[in-house]
Amino acid sequence: xxxxxxxxxxxxxxxxxxxxxxxxxxxxxxxxxxxxxxxxxxxxxxxxxxxxxxxxxxxxxxxxxxxxxxxxxxxxxxxxxxxxxxxxxxxxxxxxxxxxxxxxxxxxxxxxxxxxxxxxxxxxxxxxxxxxxxxxxxxxxxxxxxxxxxxxxxxxxxxxxxxxxxxxxxxxxxxxxxxxxxxxxxxxxxxxxxxxxxxxxxxxxxxxxxxxxxxxxxxxxxxxxxxxxxxxxxxxxxxxxxxxxxxx
Numbered sequence: 129x130x131x132x133x134x135x136x137x138x139x140x141x142x143x144x145x146x147x148x149x150x151x152x153x154x155x156x157x158x159x160x161x162x163x164x165x166x167x168x169x170x171x172x173x174x175x176x177x178x179x180x181x182x183x184x185x186x187x188x189x190x191x192x193x194x195x196x197x198x199x200x201x202x203x204x205x206x207x208x209x210x211x212x213x214x215x216x217x218x219x220x221x222x223x224x225x226x227x228x229x230x231x232x233x234x235x236x237x238x239x240x241x242x243x244x245x246x247x248x249x250x251x252x253x254x255x256x257x258x259x260x261x262x263x264x265x266x267x268x269x270x271x272x273x274x275x276x277x278x279x280x281x282x283x284x285x286x287x288x289x290x291x292x293x294x295x296x297x298x299x300x301x302x303x304x305x306x307x308x309x310x311x312x313x314x315x316x317x318x319x320x321x322x323x324x325x326x327x328x329x330x331x332x333x334x335x336x337x338x339x340x341x342x343x344x345x346x347x348x349x350x351x352x353x354x355x356x357x358x359x360x361x362x363x364x365x366x367x368x369x370x371x372x373x374x375x376x
Contacts, residue, residue, distance in 0.1 A: 316352015
């Protein structure tokens, strides 16, 4: 069976490549702790430049990953954002107990061939697919190297929603103590401000973490396209998406 996936200025100082957060109570506490961790940032918006992503080999040695963010840090993460690079056919590393969503970033397409015979083509510009991280799958680049954005989380503790949005002017993104966001800029440029702080500037390929440290309204202004990743504790997702269109 084959089917296609669905379509989907200055910086803040950062603490180094690939942002990690150490455990701090329950997951909601760890989300809050990301914004409060002195080793990370004391700002509501943490900008992570693309040139600071940590590049590592896959666990099975078949490809490369640029890690963007892990909550908490280390192998015990419950949320992980990364970019996978494939220039040849490669088996994906299995992740038992993990849900994952892949979004095509660059290249002519990626064919996901599952061991049960299903095939899914992720085609330009940014088609995507959500699947069980334990499910055996092989990635087959179509006509050249590809890059895909990986969102991985443990559904026993985390609820995740991935959105693909155009940036035309600006939008609001709403957070609360149980809700954090990641913003990955697919194209263009953007500035993200909150609570009167100096806006964080993002260029294509950069990511920002909007920590769930209280009820906040984040202003995202720019031109291009973005992936928005909403993160909440498992069982707390009410189905609503607190994002509004162009602000007045």
